[in-house]
Amino acid sequence: MKLSIIIPAYNEGNRIGITLEKYGEFFKEKVISKELKGFEMVIVLNACKDNTLEVVKKWQKKYKSIKILNFKRGGKGFALTEGFKDALTRKNDLIGFVDADMATSPEAYYDLVKNIGQRGGIIASRWLKKSKAERSFKKYVRSKGFNFLVRSMLLVNQRDTQCGAKLFKRDVLEKIVPLFIITEWAFDINLLFLCKQNKFKIREFPTVWVDKEESKINFARTPLQMLLGAMRLRIIYSPFSFVIRIYDKFPRWLKIKIK
Numbered sequence: 001m002k003l004s005i006i007i008p009a010y011n012e013g014n015r016i017g018i019t020l021e022k023y024g025e026f027f028k029e030k031v032i033s034k035e036l037k038g039f040e041m042v043i044v045l046n047a048c049k050d051n052t053l054e055v056v057k058k059w060q061k062k063y064k065s066i067k068i069l070n071f072k073r074g075g076k077g078f079a080l081t082e083g084f085k086d087a088l089t090r091k092n093d094l095i096g097f098v099d100a101d102m103a104t105s106p107e108a109y110y111d112l113v114k115n116i117g118q119r120g121g122i123i124a125s126r127w128l129k130k131s132k133a134e135r136s137f138k139k140y141v142r143s144k145g146f147n148f149l150v151r152s153m154l155l156v157n158q159r160d161t162q163c164g165a166k167l168f169k170r171d172v173l174e175k176i177v178p179l180f181i182i183t184e185w186a187f188d189i190n191l192l193f194l195c196k197q198n199k200f201k202i203r204e205f206p207t208v209w210v211d212k213e214e215s216k217i218n219f220a221r222t223p224l225q226m227l228l229g230a231m232r233l234r235i236i237y238s239p240f241s242f243v244i245r246i247y248d249k250f251p252r253w254l255k256i257k258i259k
Contacts, residue, residue, distance in 0.1 A: 002038035002040075002090075002092045002093050003040070003094045004092040004096075005023065005027075005042070005109070006041075006042045006096070007042070007099070008046060008076050008080055009046070009056070009079075010045075010046050010074060010076070011048050011049060011052060012048075012050075012100040012101070013048075013051040013052040015212070016055055016100045019100050020041065020056065020059040020066065021059065022105070023098075023106045023109075024059065024062065024065060027065070027110075028063065030110070039065050041065055041067065042069060042087055044079040045069065045070045046074045046076070047071070047073060067086070069083065077190075081180050081187075084173050088173060088174060093170055094113060094116065094167055097164070097165075097166055101212040102212065103164065103212050104164065104165040104209060107208075108124065108209070109167075113167065115205055116203065119169075119202060120168060120169055120171075120172040120201055121167060121168035121200060121202040122203040123165070123167070123192075123202060123203070124160075124163045124166070124205060125160040125163060126160050126163055127159045130206035131207055132206075132208045134209070134211050156189070160204065161188050161192055162188055165207065172200050175200075176191070179194050181236060186232070190233055197237075
């Protein structure tokens with residue numbers, strides 16, 4: 001079994017080094033002990049303006065499992081899509097992604113590998129009874145509220161659609177990657193909704209997750225972006241998809257702006 005983990009990176013120079021060190025060492029041992037036949041990390045830089053590339057190249061000298069994709073275009077949804085496409089060009093059996101901030105440890109991510117079983121995918125969840133998640137009350141309420149709206153609009157079953165640790169079997173991604181509609185912060189929702197549409201069973205698994213202070217998320221703007229992205233997806237996957245086609249033809253100054 002060969003594993004590919006995609007790590008999207010936008011200006012992560014200050015913290016991606018520890019992630020590459022911990023993941024590189026942990027999974028190197030799994031390959032050496034024959035628990036895995038192969039392992040790689042695909043680091044997808046998107047519109048970075050700091051020293052992220054230099055940091056990744058430094059760790060690439062130690063861990064040959066690191067592969068680098070560098071794009072001028074930004075956006076997590078775009079980065080993950082390109083990462084999936086790249087991983088599918090090689091003989092990887094399991095392909096997933098994790099955030100660059102070490103909120104999910106390599107040990108917690110390996111729990112997904114061990115427990116995917118016969119399902120098409122498995123996602124880490126912070127809201128199951130056995131989960132251990134450290135986060136502020138404000139972020140907790142915001143996340144639960146957003147997930148309630150998502151489940152109501154798109155009828156996905158997962159309690160935690162946004163946790164940045166997910167893993168899928170190759171055949172699932174081969175089917176759904178060509179169907180992606182990149183909606184940036186709503187990317188995870190689009191991915192899970194496509195799995196549901198194509199009848200792939202996705203397991204939600206309890207995880208250990210630690211909130212990181214240096215978040216790149218704008219907590220005033222991002223929740224609204226996510227909500228609008230979810231609404232866009234709901235309309236696209238409905239008889240009223242023509243509304244989006246018409247809206248996309250509007251001049252930029254007429255469209256909703258989020259600042």
